Amino acid sequence: MSEESNSDESESRVKPLTAIARRCLGVLVEKAKTTPDSYPLSLAGIITGCNQKSNRDPKMEVDEGDALRALDELREAGAVREIQGSGRVTKYRHAAYEWFDVDSPGSAIMTELMLRGPQTLGELRTRASRMHPFVDLTATQAEVDSLIEKGLVFAVTPAGRGQTFAHCLYTPVERQHLAAKVEKQAAAGASAGSETTGKPGSLANEGRIDKIQQRLDDVTARLEALEKKLADLES
Structure with missing residues (x-):
């Protein structure tokens, strides 16, 4: 009964985050593990980490306003804490272990997924090992x-x-976008198979999926624009 209670508590605490909030949280966990001497991070350090070209997918151009809104979102969720650094510079540290209810290997995998998006077991093992060593794919699968x-x-x-x-x-809209993307990739594979056997029946289905994905892209763009306008109005 206690395990079920802990599971329900974890699910109620962890909520979907916007893309920039996920990037900021991932950067904080990553830097705490890979460059502990420069952790906790200042706002400038977080922005630099969000926009770096390596170990990131997709690439982002996060500015100060974007980062501050994301950090407010994370603080409200309980995933990040604000502290007073030396010289009265405000700094930030993550609370990912408590928020996710994970240990070091779990946080390493979650961080890679936040920083790079969906990945295979092999990719996760290779990339997350810079933060926590995974001896083999079996250990990665278990985590x-x-x-x-x-x-x-x-x-x-x-x-x-x-x-x-x-x-x-992911937010609900992003989950729909991801599902459509996976469906499109599956249809593309089926289309390639039908072409080799002289059966082009999946081409029409692929076109339909393209239209669905385009509509989801449009909806996502509009929502992001509205969120930014509301944030600007609130500020």
């Missing part, structure tokens, strides 16, 4: 399974070779 049980990770593609996993912090 991913644990995160799935906690409701933090889900399988984007069916089980099998090249199975892809993602975090559960």
Whole structure:
């Protein structure tokens, strides 16, 4: 009963985050593990980490206003804390271990998923090992399974070779976009197979999926524009 209670508490605490908030949280956890001498991070350090070209997908151009709004979102959620640094410079530290209810290997995988998006087990093992060593794919799979049980990770593609996993912090619109993208990739694979056997029946289906994805892209862009306008009005 206590385990069920802890699981419900974790699910109620962890909520979807905007893309920039996820990037800021990922940067804080990453830098705490890889460059502890420069941690906690100032606002400038967080912005630099968000916009760096390596270990990031997609690339971002986060400005000061974007970062401040994201940090407010994270503080309200309980995932980040603001502290007073030396010289009265405000700095930030993450509370990811408590917020996610994970240990070091779990936080490493969640961080890679936040910084780079959906990945396979092999990609997660290679990339997350810079923050926590994973001896093999079996150890990586065990940690991913644990995160799935906690409701933090889900399988984007069916089980099998090249199975892809993602975090559960996407907003509902982003989840729809991701599902459409996966469906399109599956349809493209089916189309390639039908072309080799002289059966082009999946081409019409691929065109339909393209239209659905375009509509989702349009909706996402409009929502992001509205969110920015509301944030500007509030500030």
